[in-house]
Amino acid sequence: MLQIVEETVRAITPHVLGVDAVGELPGADLQASVDFLADWHEKGIPEFRVVSNLAFLTLNLYSLVRKGRLFPRLDYGSQAALLERLYRAKGALAYQFLYFLATPAVSAYYSRVDVQGLLGFDIQALKEESERRLVTRDGGPLPPRDAAPEAVERSRGEGER
């Protein structure tokens, strides 16, 4: 990943997420945004990688033209003002541009198990529950949820198939 893209992802993440003091949402992990983008580029189609890099480079070009410095070198307030202006833009192209800028931050953050748990999606608990309630094609119907684990085990040998 280009150094400037990585720096821009780190710089833009807090602006995109804005999670400080909203409910109990934890702070952003800047490295997670960078790691997500690297993975996204690796697994995805090359065109997305090109467009995504272009979006970050364009933001820097815009920053250079308007403020005389690359985006990560601006102070927080100037970065915020610049982004605010961009987010006011209308049209499909502007939306796509902002989508590519925001994706690493929002994807990395809202994929976090702790964050999803705070929003009511307790991944770990559901995974554990699903492991206790495994379904087999040959097994009989699962017993009620409050049944003992042995009853679930027994149901797997009771099918007619």
Place this chain on the structure above:
Amino acid sequence: MIHTRGEITGDVRLSVEVVVVGSGAGGATIAKELSEAGREVLVLEAGRHFTRDDFNLRMDYAFMNMYWYGGQVMTMGMPMFLLPQGKTVGGTTTINSGTCFRMPHRVLKKWHLDSGLTDITEEEMGLYYSAVEEYLFVQKADPEVTGRNALLFLEGARKLGLSGGMLARNAKDCEGYGVCCFGCPSDAKQSTNVSYIPDAVKAGCEVYSECMVDEVVVRGGRAVGVKGRFPDTERDARGPGIEVEADVVVLAAGTLHTPRMLLVQGLCNSSGQVGKNLTIHPCNGTVALMDEELGNPKGIPQATCVDEFADEGVMLEGGTTPPLGIVMGMPYKGRRLAEFMWKYPHFGIYGGMLSEHCSTGRVVPHPRDPQRHLVFYGLKGEDVRKFKFMTELQAEIWFSVGAKSVFTPTASFPEMRPQDLAKFKKRKAKASDYRAASAYHPLGTCRMGSDPEQSVVRHTGETWDVENLFICDGSVVPTSLGVNPQMTIFALAMRCAGFVDDRLEALAGRAPANTGGKKA
């Protein structure tokens, strides 16, 4: 046995009766049917073999690992649609919602009238559908585990006098973990990775996962095998090769990859129809802000439907998603975004699909990378109006059950309050107004028909141009089905298996050849 990439250290050469490329609804079904009939069957699948241990309920993990190109398949046109396709042993069935419909009567009638497919009768299809339904435990979603979201939306629809109900699904003892599209963690959903493929393997079928097929080998106008490789993704290298000799080749790589493979090789395209006639189900969703907590995504993501306008091509089918699925399409940033997402427990989430339409698209190989495809599709004319109507309808239903506001994927009304609905209804429908949309159920790119000048395969599934080459996936379905297509693909695959078996008998000199219609 299911072979994984790690087991392959050198080139592989095999000889079988039938080689099947792909293990989704078409490939897995035909593999099971033929294996159980005593045929020697080999399945080659591009995706990995995931099991419930891998299904960790994480959307990000699933998209990156179980979907083609990290879930980044997009259509080119206005609006652009995300067209997610599964890349697993099990194909897209591993990551779909499990919704099951038989083909409506009117659609089969259209096949008879427009495509000359009178050999496919309602009675015959009924038998296949029944067999598949029994095998896959197809039943209506259980309201006990459906989740509040789906029931509340249905309640709203009924308040407005709209018809709807519970959706049938291929799930046994589903307890609604809310993550069908990321792999079912309890194996309740009967995707082919837990049903057809294990049964095919039990009957002797061999499956090679992480195998990309590059070429159908054709000699003297007959398919005689395939060539491919096991890509080395770590080193971005070609990896060991595989060559398979077979009496019959079945392409079941899906509606996007099957025509791509044929077009790259210049095969089976005397009609000029390969890759054309693509139909998809364009979808848009809404997020409603409710007073009560709805407990999403726990529940069955796609459990209910509103089918009042099904005959006009508009079906609403529930579609909850974890927080990540919501945040990706939101045009907000910063504190506003965080505050919006903090309300996730109060979100009502639903979706609609344009189930019958006049727009069509096409699939072509990528000009610089023949292993990839480009998909062209744009919403045209009346379809744009219907697409907007889906949003209106969803908003109206949400408001009828007390939504304070409804978030839409439009640029004109990203957040709609009850008083905005009338204004939105008056607005002219524009495809460019939609910023975030997805599409599912691609069909039709190697369509079946009775006229070799207008179709790619016969009613038997065999191609008009190359003997012993059958196509058995969504690409042969000649029109949009108006409903979710997996059941029809399963049923057609069962039907196709019979013709492949007949062909093998004929090749062995034990029966006369049934060509399924002669080419003029």
